[in-house]
Amino acid sequence: MSFKDFNFKPFIQSALDEIGFKEPTDVQKKLIPVIRTGRDLVGESKTGSGKTHTFLLPIFEKLDPSQPQVQVVITAPSRELATQIYQATKQIAKHSEEEIRVANYVGGTDKLRQIERLKSAQPHIVIGTPGRIYDLVKSGDLEIYQAKTFVVDEADMTMDMGFLDTVDKIAASLAKQVQILVFSATIPQKLQPFLKKYLTNPVVEQIKTSTVIADAIDNWLISTKGKDKNAQILRLAQALHPYLAMIFVNTKERADDLHAYLVSNGLKVAKIHGGIPPRERKRIMNQVKNLDYEYIVATDLAARGIDIKGVSHVINDAIPQDLSFFVHRVGRTGRNGLSGTAITLYQPSDDSDIRELEKLGISFVPKVLKDRIIEDTHDRDRRNQREKAYQKLDTEMIGLVKKKKKKVKPGYKKKIQWAVDEKRKKERRAANKARGRAERKARKQTF
Template structure:
């Protein structure tokens, strides 16, 4: 469906044409009419599906530019995501002949200046992180009590980062006659009480796809067994020739280590994690947009909500401890119908996690680096087939023990002993995998 088929204000159509938005995405086609109708909505769709314009377009369509009041409030769980939404909104507003006042309220910015500006005029549309928005509401400087629309973007991330209570306080400051919208890649069970509290008979739309990630993305698996991981990633960088690659790691310590290693080897690498100060993060993001870097090393929570154009490759330094982050990582590439490659480094103890991801219809291609290129290699399922043969041997061992006769054939004892030893080796391997998973969970505090 083309955007021109929607009944939209002329300046909105001009704004969309200016950024070459011709056809609506599946999410936009299905949800924009619902939002325009005024219904409460829970929209669930894969990352990178166009959720931002799904709620921005109807907000601008409904906006009364002559009013002096706040008419819409949009929260996002990170400064970068809030700024991304603000930039998208500003691009639309710039095409309006009548002034549309937008405000981006995030932590790390000049609060006193924001308060001073609010004394003279209130914005039409408020965008920002929950903490800063609520601070301005609590102080009485930001008047949202007559707003007609409230949007929570990336609700699952809002919950993950512990901001839901602050969002709750913002919601309680808004009028009862309100259109409430929640957009998210997933809708966790823990979010349900909040939705029931505020949403009135909402339309719940799950935009289902064959896979949870774009089918333009190739997922490669490369084993790290017996290899130095830093050297392995460095070798990858020489083979990939990316436009821009994001390398995801599980801890801040690992981010520092890998960033130092790659930088020391002459690569242009940015680093993003929770300990990077806001001012420094903003500077880094500007450099990323200017293509000053080829690689970005990032942790999950720090990187979620950052929308970076032109990511051609994603490297998973390790499988994330929370498997839901895998989708968010890989979804950074292959956007807008473009191709992308996601490379995941794994070790044998990750097999159970990989199988969980495969249940989501994510198909992995086993690869190896050989003779200066990426080559197809054997599927790791060979291990499973061996394990199945071991199970047969276990059953055979039991049968042999039960049916043992007085007259033992030559080699019989050796066969039983071999089967017992093999069973012990398999059990030990399973225990080691379980131990590895437990250790990874214990390291979560290092995010």
């Protein structure tokens, strides 16, 4: 199935073509038709499954730009998530011939300026954090009572962060006939009262994601802890000797910084991001096709709208903020029957994101860069696993330790101490054997 099978309006299809979206994810296949019916929905799916476009595409399908009022309200529990949705929404809106006004209301921004703009025109689509949206609604500056769609994204996180009461107040400000779409990685019991209060006979769908990268791609993970990332990428680039390598970054500022550093160190590097004028971007792309460059530093939205052939390596300068972009990044290599290598640089704070990617079926091979040579290394969880193995006490051990604490005869204490020591030795030997087996298995998979 392709996105064209949905028969979206031409401007929506143009937006999808620009970012390289061809085939919908499992979530999009199943839920877009449901949303189009106008029914309320509770969609449960993991991060990185394509939820954002699942609700944005049918929203744009029924939006009427000729009507001046707010037609859609979307809440997210953090500024970062709201901004990601806002950027994706703006990317679609710019393809419409008629102006579609999109506003992002989050904490930490200029509220007075937002109020002044609202006096002249209301946005068609409102995106933001619950607190700021409700502040503007409560003051009467933002008029949402005619909205046709209300989206609560990352509902479980919204609840965990204490924002559900505010979302409740926003929902109470909407018309009764509004379509409510709730998306969440999990649906905890504490969320049920809100769902029962506002949703009418909703469709409840749990989507199990099966997103994986192609078998032709080697997917490596390299730690940057305590190292200069620019210098590490330079050594990595020199070690790879790529036909063409794409280096993905999360921001335009990071693209400028890394590009300048690599060029200053003698590499042939192109740069592609949204801040580069169209004419300059076209010239760069022609040079890429002529193989004038060996490396391309790019942001996600800029790179996904273009077709670059012959990419032998992908380097992730950092894990993308929107995890769904990870698969699209890595998928730039390993095409047309050719093999490819994807390398992701990470630090300890990225561990939760890596685990989310692993839940999607993506596996990583740990590597280390030594003197411009990439070698196998231990798994990032090795230390934690070792500590857990040493600290683990089964019921027999607990019993021995408790006996040791009691007042017993001296000879009996020695026997207990010996038993405890022997038990710990066995635990350590078992843990060492398990690690050895895991490391041998990892080496076999690598080769």
